Amino acid sequence: MDNRNDIREFLVSRRARITPQQAGLPVYGSNRRVPGLRREEAALLAGVSVDYYTQLERGKLAGASEAVLDAVAKALQLDEAERSHLFDLARTANSSPRRRRRLAHKIRPGLQQVLDALTDAPAFIRNGRLDILAINRLGRALYAPQFDTPHRPVNIARFNFLDPRAHDFFPDWEAAADTSVAILRTEAGRDPYDRNLSDLIGELSTRSDDFRTRWAAHDVRLHHTGGKSFHHPAIGGLSLDFEAFALPTDPGLTLTIYTAATGTPAHDNLKLLASWAATHLSADQPHPADDPTHT
Structure with a gap:
């Protein structure tokens, strides 16, 4: 390329x-x-x-x-x-596709165990093209609208730009959209030979004027820490802090964890989200990593 x-x-x-x-x-x-x-x-x-x-x-x-x-x-x-x-x-x-190391984006069982051990905080693992490859129970509950589709793996950017529910789910949709595109642009600089990434960018460029305009701006971003607001269809508003960690032993993968300070409305709403998950998510619900199409 x-x-x-x-x-x-x-x-x-x-x-x-x-x-x-x-x-x-x-x-x-x-x-x-x-x-x-x-x-x-x-x-x-x-x-x-x-x-x-x-x-x-x-x-x-x-x-x-x-x-x-x-x-x-x-x-x-x-x-x-x-x-x-x-x-x-x-x-x-200065490189070529043949000389570049292809990164495996499959989730090791140990990583899923780490996610499952985080019972009070929504957490998930994604790759650079914003595919959610593994998620814990509370994260699955938080991102319920994204998982309420047959498409796997769930892709955050595809939801942002192609699902009309995204504008309700992200109260500050403009910021969420900007972040998604900046992360994809950053990843395209790292690995332009990723065919799945190229296909995703082509799909979003063809189907979304909002994406196409943002993509042309060439903005990039490091997404390590900050805050994010959600409007869950069953729980309501959630303003959460997040920390995102690159996984050195699994190049290309990022672990994201959402938290809320004790005593805040968001902390109380996380408890409500856990209660909602207990009644609306089956105990044997498969994780995204169980999808054999993940690469």
Whole structure:
């Protein structure tokens, strides 16, 4: 796969958002034809020639040194997620599908045991394309609308953009949609050879204008900690904190755990959710990882 278009669009979009004033450069006259930095200004800030920077922006990152990538990241004022994405794009430009290690995304029994041991907190394991591969009982209850479909594995992005219930389930749907696309864009930089990811992006781009617009923005994000709001169809509002942990022994997989501080309405509603799960989820309900189609 040739990722030069992704590189070009990412670098151009980052350059366009920075004004000369933000970069500490003098501005002469008011007849600027570009909203952000010119190429020669970006090259100056990165300490490279205009010709070389132009080649980088045309998508030719193969062979670019770490020092050059660092200089470009600083010149374009990239945040941590964007800098990592730039380095991922460069790694892809320097590799090939045959030389890249394919990541197994099957869930080990020990990981499911960890999930099942978390009885007071919704928790699940996902891959980089937002497939939920394993989940505990309380997580299954929280994400009940997603699992109320025959499609497996459940995919968070597909629910966000193709299921009309998503706007009710996520009170701040715009933020949830932005996050989903940013995670997928980040994953596409890491592994553009993932056929399932490419198929998902193609499906969502074809069927959702909201997705297509966000995808074109080339925004990326590190999703490690924060808060998220839900509106469960049976329980009502839940404002939960989350922590997301990469699993070093299972590359590409992320464990996400939701919690609520003791004494808060959300903590009380988690108890209600557990009671709802006890009466509405059968004890022998299969986990997503039991689906033989997971890869």
